Amino acid sequence: MSTVSPAASLSTMQLETAVTRSWKPPIGLGIFAAISILFVVFSRPGTTGFSFSTTADAIQLPVVRVDAPLAGSIAALLLVLLTAVSIYLSWSARRTPVWLIAIFAVIFMFGFLTWVAAGSSLDVLVTSLLVGAVGLSVPLIFGALGGVISERVGVVNVAIEGQLLAGAFVSALVASATGQPLLGLAAAMVAGVLVSFVLAAFSIKYFVDQVIVGVVLNVLVVGLTSFLFSTVLAPNASVLNSPPRFDRINIPLLSEIPILGPVLFRQTIIVYIMYIAVFLVWFALFKTRWGLRLRSVGEHPQAADTVGINVTGTRFWNVLLAGAIAGLGGAYFTLGSVGAFNKEMTAGAGFIALAAVIFGRWDPIRATLAALLFGFASNLQSALSIIGSPVPSEFMLMLPYLVTIFAVAGLVGRVRGPAAAGKPYVKS
Structure with missing residues (x-):
C-alpha cells in the first residue's frame, strides 16, 4: 500500500491553492483605483449637481449638490479599500464577488462624474x-x-452581429411596406432565424468551423443589407424605409416611481418583451426539462445521446431559437429607437453582446447585467459631451469598447464555458 508523506500532501495543497487563485479582478480594480487617485491629484474646484427627476415626473426629487474635491477624495479612498479586499480574497483563493465589483463600479462612476461636472452650470x-x-x-x-x-x-x-443587422433591415422593410410595426417585429424574428439556419446547417450538419461560419455570415449580411439599402431602400425611402415606431407605454403607478419609473416602466413594447425574455430564458434554462437537455448537450453530448437525447436536433432547433431572439434586438434599432435603416447601423453591437455572454459566464441574468454595463458606457460618452467633459472626445468614442475589453480581459477572472461549445458532434 502506497503512502504519501506530509510534505508531499502540503505541496499538493499549495499547488491546488495557487491554481485556483485569480489575480485578474484585483489587478483590474487596482487600475481603476489608481485612476481615481487622479481625481484627487487633479481635483477641480466647485460643486457638482445630481438631478434624479425628469420634467414629466409627478414626484420631483431635489437636486443633490456635493463638493467635488471632497467627494473625489472619499470615492478614491473607498475604491482603494475595495481593491484591498479583492486582493485579500484572491490571496485566500476566493473569488471576488459580483456585488463587490458592482459597488466598486458605482463609486467609481460617482467620483468620475463628480470630477467631470465640477463647477459646471449643468447638472x-x-x-x-x-x-x-x-x-x-x-x-x-x-x-x-x-x-x-x-x-x-x-x-x-459569432453571427449575432449578422442576426441583429438582418433583423433591423427586414423589420424596417416590412413595417414600412405594411404600416404595422408588429409585423415588422415578427419579420425580424424570421430574419434572425434564417441567419441562424445557415449557421446551424454548416456547423452542425457539415461540421464547418463555427467561428469561421459566424464571421462569414456577418460579412455576408453586411454586404447584402448594404447593397439592398443602396438599390432598394434608398431610392424608395418614403415607402420602404419609413417604418412606424412603437409608442412608449407608461405602466400605471409603476411609471411614477422616482428614478425606476422613467427608466424601466416608460418604455416601448420591445423593452417589455425583453424583460419577459430575460426571465423566461433564465427560468427555462435552469428550471425546466428543456433547459436540462439543452445544457447537457452543450456540456457532454455523448452522455446526452446515450440517454436518448437527439443531440443534432436539440442543437439545430435551439440555434434557430437563439436567432429569433437576436432578431428582436435588431428590430429595436428601426422600430424602437433610430427609425429608418442605415448601413451597418448595428455598429458592432453583436460583438459586444458576445462579450456580454462571456462576461456574464453564460448565464442569462449575468449577461443582461453585463449588457447594461456596456450600454451605460455607450451612453456615457453622449452625456459627457453635453456636460462639457475635459476628457478628449477621441477617448470618449473609444469608451464603450475599452469597457468591453477591460471587463472581459480584466474582471471576468477564470471562467469555463460549456465544455462542448464549438466542438462538432459525430455520432459514434
Whole structure:
C-alpha cells in the first residue's frame, strides 16, 4: 500500500491553492483605483449637481449638490479599500464577488462624474443617463440571450452581429411596406432565424468551423443589407424605409416611481418583451426539462445521446431559437429607437453582446447585467459631451469598447464555458 508523506500532501495543497487563485479582478480594480487617485491629484474646484427627476415626473426629487474635491477624495479612498479586499480574497483563493465589483463600479462612476461636472452650470441628469443606457442595452441584451442559448447548446454564435443587422433591415422593410410595426417585429424574428439556419446547417450538419461560419455570415449580411439599402431602400425611402415606431407605454403607478419609473416602466413594447425574455430564458434554462437537455448537450453530448437525447436536433432547433431572439434586438434599432435603416447601423453591437455572454459566464441574468454595463458606457460618452467633459472626445468614442475589453480581459477572472461549445458532434 502506497503512502504519501506530509510534505508531499502540503505541496499538493499549495499547488491546488495557487491554481485556483485569480489575480485578474484585483489587478483590474487596482487600475481603476489608481485612476481615481487622479481625481484627487487633479481635483477641480466647485460643486457638482445630481438631478434624479425628469420634467414629466409627478414626484420631483431635489437636486443633490456635493463638493467635488471632497467627494473625489472619499470615492478614491473607498475604491482603494475595495481593491484591498479583492486582493485579500484572491490571496485566500476566493473569488471576488459580483456585488463587490458592482459597488466598486458605482463609486467609481460617482467620483468620475463628480470630477467631470465640477463647477459646471449643468447638472448630471442621472435619470436621463440611465434611460439612455437601457435604450442602448436592449439590442445587446437580446443578442446576449441568443448567444447564451446557442453556446449553452454547444454552438459558438459569432453571427449575432449578422442576426441583429438582418433583423433591423427586414423589420424596417416590412413595417414600412405594411404600416404595422408588429409585423415588422415578427419579420425580424424570421430574419434572425434564417441567419441562424445557415449557421446551424454548416456547423452542425457539415461540421464547418463555427467561428469561421459566424464571421462569414456577418460579412455576408453586411454586404447584402448594404447593397439592398443602396438599390432598394434608398431610392424608395418614403415607402420602404419609413417604418412606424412603437409608442412608449407608461405602466400605471409603476411609471411614477422616482428614478425606476422613467427608466424601466416608460418604455416601448420591445423593452417589455425583453424583460419577459430575460426571465423566461433564465427560468427555462435552469428550471425546466428543456433547459436540462439543452445544457447537457452543450456540456457532454455523448452522455446526452446515450440517454436518448437527439443531440443534432436539440442543437439545430435551439440555434434557430437563439436567432429569433437576436432578431428582436435588431428590430429595436428601426422600430424602437433610430427609425429608418442605415448601413451597418448595428455598429458592432453583436460583438459586444458576445462579450456580454462571456462576461456574464453564460448565464442569462449575468449577461443582461453585463449588457447594461456596456450600454451605460455607450451612453456615457453622449452625456459627457453635453456636460462639457475635459476628457478628449477621441477617448470618449473609444469608451464603450475599452469597457468591453477591460471587463472581459480584466474582471471576468477564470471562467469555463460549456465544455462542448464549438466542438462538432459525430455520432459514434
